[in-house]
Amino acid sequence: xxxxxxxxxxxxxxxxxxxxxxxxxxxxxxxxxxxxxxxxxxxxxxxxxxxxxxxxxxxxxxxxxxxxxxxxxxxxxxxxxxxxxxxxxxxxxxxxxxxxxxxxxxxxxxxxxxxxxxxxxxxxxxxxxxxxxxxxxxxxxxxxxxxxxxxxxxxxxxxxxxxxxxxxxxxxxxxxxxxxxxxxxxxxxxxxxxxxxxxxxxxxxxxxxxxxxxxxxxxx
Ligand SMILES: Nc1ncnc2c1ncn2[C@@H]1O[C@H](COP(=O)(O)OP(=O)(O)OP(=O)(O)O)[C@@H](O)[C@H]1O
Ligand SMILES: [Mg+2]
Numbered sequence: 001x002x003x004x005x006x007x008x009x010x011x012x013x014x015x016x017x018x019x020x021x022x023x024x025x026x027x028x029x030x031x032x033x034x035x036x037x038x039x040x041x042x043x044x045x046x047x048x049x050x051x052x053x054x055x056x057x058x059x060x061x062x063x064x065x066x067x068x069x070x071x072x073x074x075x076x077x078x079x080x081x082x083x084x085x086x087x088x089x090x091x092x093x094x095x096x097x098x099x100x101x102x103x104x105x106x107x108x109x110x111x112x113x114x115x116x117x118x119x120x121x122x123x124x125x126x127x128x129x130x131x132x133x134x135x136x137x138x139x140x141x142x143x144x145x146x147x148x149x150x151x152x153x154x155x156x157x158x159x160x161x162x163x164x165x166x167x168x169x170x171x172x173x174x175x176x177x178x179x180x181x182x183x184x185x186x187x188x189x190x191x192x193x194x195x196x197x198x199x200x201x202x203x204x205x206x207x208x209x210x211x212x213x214x215x216x217x218x219x220x
Contacts (some may be wrong), residue, residue, distance in 0.1 A: 021154040022182070026163060035166040040150060042173035049092040049177060053201050056089055056127055057082045060118050063100040071116065078104075081119040086203070089127050096198070102167040103131040103194050109136030109161060119203050125199035126180070133193075138186040146184065147172045163201050 001022060009015050042048050064078045071078050089096070100118075107116045114134035121128050136157060138146060145151045151171040152161060175196055186192040209215045 002173050017125055032164050032166075035164065035170060039170055041171065042177070047177065049095060051090050051092055053088040054091045054093045055086075056086075056108075056120050056129065057086050058091065059100065060098055060120060060129075063097060063104055064118055065066070066101065067104050067108050074108065074111065075113045076107075076108060076111050077115050079115060079117045081117060083121060086120055086127060087122055087202060088202040089198045091178055091198055095178070099171050099174050099196070100129075100131070102171045103196075106167060107131055107133040107135065107192070109163070110158065122200065123197060125200055125202070127200055129196050129198065131194045132191065134191040137192055138184070138190040139188055140186075140205055141149070143186060144182060 001018075003009050004015065009018055013115055038047075060080055060082055064080055067078065077166065104116070104118070111133045112135070115136075117130070117132045119128075119130040119132070138153065142151075142153050146153070146168050150164075150165040151168075152158070152163065152165040172182060175198070178198055180196060181197045182196040183193065184194050
């Protein structure tokens with residue numbers, strides 16, 4: 001910006017290149033601030049959910065579409081495998097979109113010329129959602145740490161990763177706020193599978209009726 005202000009960049013084409021960099025950097029900074037604000041509020045338990053019946057099938061399709069272009073550029077396909085009669089979940093739609101966007105963004109970022117599958121099936125009082133990729137995988141030693149804020153893994157392996165290591169910390173907080181659960185399995189060089197469980201709407205109604213404790217630990 002200083003160079004532009006001082007008139008040191010000559011020619012419109014050259015100036016456009018600088019504008020493009022400024023635009024990208026500003027977007028990135030704006031995302032970072034949004035993520036930081038979200039995480040601070042989540043950790044202070046200051047986020048309230050606006051829960052309604054959510055059609056996961058529709059949300060998964062929407063999120064997959066958002067990353068379609070980026071995946072195409074990396075010659076990676078995004079497949080959707082969702083049952084027609086998937087039960088609705090009881091969740092904050094906007095937050096579920098945020099969870100799936102973070103997971104799919106990672107899958108696309110860390111996969112070249114591969115396949116990403118987004119799956120959803122009923123599983124007791126939950127819907128089980130999986131985002132599975134055939135990308136670079138995560139070393140076993142890092143698997144515990146990926147949920148920590150600012151954890152970014154090996155910088156050499158993912159040198160093009162411009163993220164700040166906040167995505168999965170936010171995902172974990174949001175899943176837990178929904179009384180759900182998330183886990184990860186990965187094999188270096190083969191790929192990664194994130195599995196999350198979100199409560200179905202019937203499960204919630206039963207719990208209110210019977211007063212049973214509502215815990216996803218049966219799935220561990
Ligand atoms: N699908 C995946 N394949 C391989 N590595 C992954 C995958 N998802 C996450 N990781 C590893 O976990 C780290 C943390 O992920 P997280 O989403 O929290 O941060 P980020 O993607 O680096 O940055 P941000 O999400 O803030 O843009 C990543 O930097 C990467 O090393
Ligand atoms: Mg991320």
